[in-house]
Amino acid sequence: MTPGVRTHYPVITGQNGVFSMNPFEKVASTARQAVPLLARASAAQRDAGLARMAEGLRAARSRLLEANAADVEAARTAGAAPAFLDRLRLDDPRVEAMAQALLEVVALPSPLGRIDSLMVRPNGLRVGRMRIPLGVIAFIYEARPNVTSDAAGLCIKAGNAVILKGGSDAQRSNEVIAQVLAEALAQVGLPPGAVQLVGLGDRAQLAQLLQLDQYIDLVIPRGGEQLIRFVAEHSRIPVLKHYKGVCHIYLDESAPVEMAVALCENAKVQRPSVCNAMETLLVHRDAADRLLPEVARRLVDRGVTLHVCPRARAILQAESLPVLDATEEDWYAEYLSLDLAVRVVDGLEEAMAHIRQYGSAHTEAIVTADHGRAMEFMERVDSSVVLVNASTRFSDGGELGLGAEIGISTSKLHAFGPMGLEELTARKFVVLGNGQTRR
């Protein structure tokens, strides 16, 4: 095995009677040491590393599929659901897609070293801000094995070392992937310790990793709300949190009916299992008779179950559309399924108050023909992505022009909303003088 891709199982070992204080200290310090080497390399060299990673994944395909088959078999034996097994499974097209995703990151411009402007101060000093790597990122995820290469590629492109902790069900697959990625770095003269996979046994051990703030600059957890809350509560390292996506569409009084139908259908039905799908529909009371039957009919035709407020029920039952009564829990629900909460509101203020109370600060949209209300919604709704006359499904790094996405932040520090390469960097001040002193 290449140094830097060893899977470090957190067995606390004693040497000469001295016990290591933290089983992850070696991994973390190896990552830390890789940072200046990675930062010092050229953008072309980092890109060459990513291109080698793509080649390496193609070359290791049979080994990877073998490891993955063992992961899938173990999960099946343990009684995993078919949908889970499908997410876990790799095949030829999926491995090729992993390689392609790395090559797409190669094609993005490097954010590093960029200085957007150099202002001149009255004393002649030129002052700018240069993009630099964040340092060491711990990426903790539960998802498909392809996330391993996607996340590592973005981190390396932005000059960061990454410590990966994937789902234990995908551990065999992830070990092969991480080994390929680290070897690719070594082949182009970059430190293989910039990509390391750790095998964590349980939450108590994860908590130990989260103490190493002297080595690790940022933790990005991606997975269920329980994992993210655990990380946020136990970390001494800053955490970019993504809780849930309870996304709203508000149909204003003036919303055109065809646009309302098309956007609601797209936002709810196109991919209901993801965080930017619509979960609650809010409708202005004066437009409810005009809009709600059309919108609801289309959604019901597409298999959606509606959980509605009493005012919506009166309108929809008159049209013989099937509905369930919404409970308080429905307004908080991230269904991730073909379910939708529906509420008639008295107007824009009540819609925004509903979003503030029940929303998750992720993504909200208004459908309106009225410019003033479009601007007011855009200005005042306090969520990471606010759309006017567009589907909530556009709340995605690729769709918003970031090139690729490492996650979505629903808290405001450092980044808010979809995070791309730029969000994996920091900025330092650079100052060019010719002998200036301060008075």
Next chain:
Amino acid sequence: MTPGVRTHYPVITGQNGVFSMNPFEKVASTARQAVPLLARASAAQRDAGLARMAEGLRAARSRLLEANAADVEAARTAGAAPAFLDRLRLDDPRVEAMAQALLEVVALPSPLGRIDSLMVRPNGLRVGRMRIPLGVIAFIYEARPNVTSDAAGLCIKAGNAVILKGGSDAQRSNEVIAQVLAEALAQVGLPPGAVQLVGLGDRAQLAQLLQLDQYIDLVIPRGGEQLIRFVAEHSRIPVLKHYKGVCHIYLDESAPVEMAVALCENAKVQRPSVCNAMETLLVHRDAADRLLPEVARRLVDRGVTLHVCPRARAILQAESLPVLDATEEDWYAEYLSLDLAVRVVDGLEEAMAHIRQYGSAHTEAIVTADHGRAMEFMERVDSSVVLVNASTRFSDGGELGLGAEIGISTSKLHAFGPMGLEELTARKFVVLGNGQTRR
């Protein structure tokens, strides 16, 4: 007393047998409720609030000086040092300076609502990023009473509610100041709960405040390293940390002697007690004979004690200049006094390695006539402010063009280096469409 300026002493009180879980919950939720009201106000209204604060401080001068005299007397009785008493003491010019500082913040452009660019995606969606308030900021400080109004003014200008915890020695002064600020907000129709002062008894109680991540978005501690480490270790809320400023100047082989002397004198002597003063001087070995005697003579003339490496000692003792031997601790030292560590290095690489090992990621400068080395230093030194041919003393929000400064971050998340109004905001995505759906 106006609501919102009550000093909440953290006595856990029982009501009907139910004990409050966290004594600061009420303060924090009051601050949270103020946020949408503050964000919704116009920039003109927030500015009017700041101008009223300035008027209020002038009008409350005699009351404030009386409270301050009691603080000073209590500190004197407790045996505080004269320098400490001087920092604590307010007088007419200092109160006027507090009012003026608020008016200077009024004159700065509001960062809120700004969208720097609206890009067009291939599907016609316009995508931009709008500056919005962060939310609730807890500002924990030990310093002079003027920090109370300086920090509150910046937070309010950026649309944030602030919870202030000042030094206990300044508590009487701070109570008057906070009351004046909250009353000023109320007078212009803004929520007085946007500025609240808490009186915390001890560190255990501070730790309770730092648990309220459901209400507070950011903690900014300003004070000694011990305070900042305590906050970082006990906070569930993100913390903008400022540890120490061990700032370096590196005199390159090609450094012009007059510039080297002038910059070193300014960086060390102009105000030695602050975090952007030079603490270590590094000199290229091939320029040491030419530069070091001149630089050292000027510094010794200005009262500086030199803690030097053996190579520097050989050169300086030959010139009969007084020196002390540097120990390993000197390279880590933030003297904040007329002391300077001096080391001769083999070149740029060794200088950068020294900075990486002993520095605090705050501010470093190179003095050089060589363009290539200027660029290399600028690119590769991993500190929040990197200067070429300018004094480290320019590492300051005002000097770098930020208008005003709430602190300096020495970690990279969210902000790195001096933080102004912009660093007290976040950005959300805004997306303007005309019915786009995702395929």
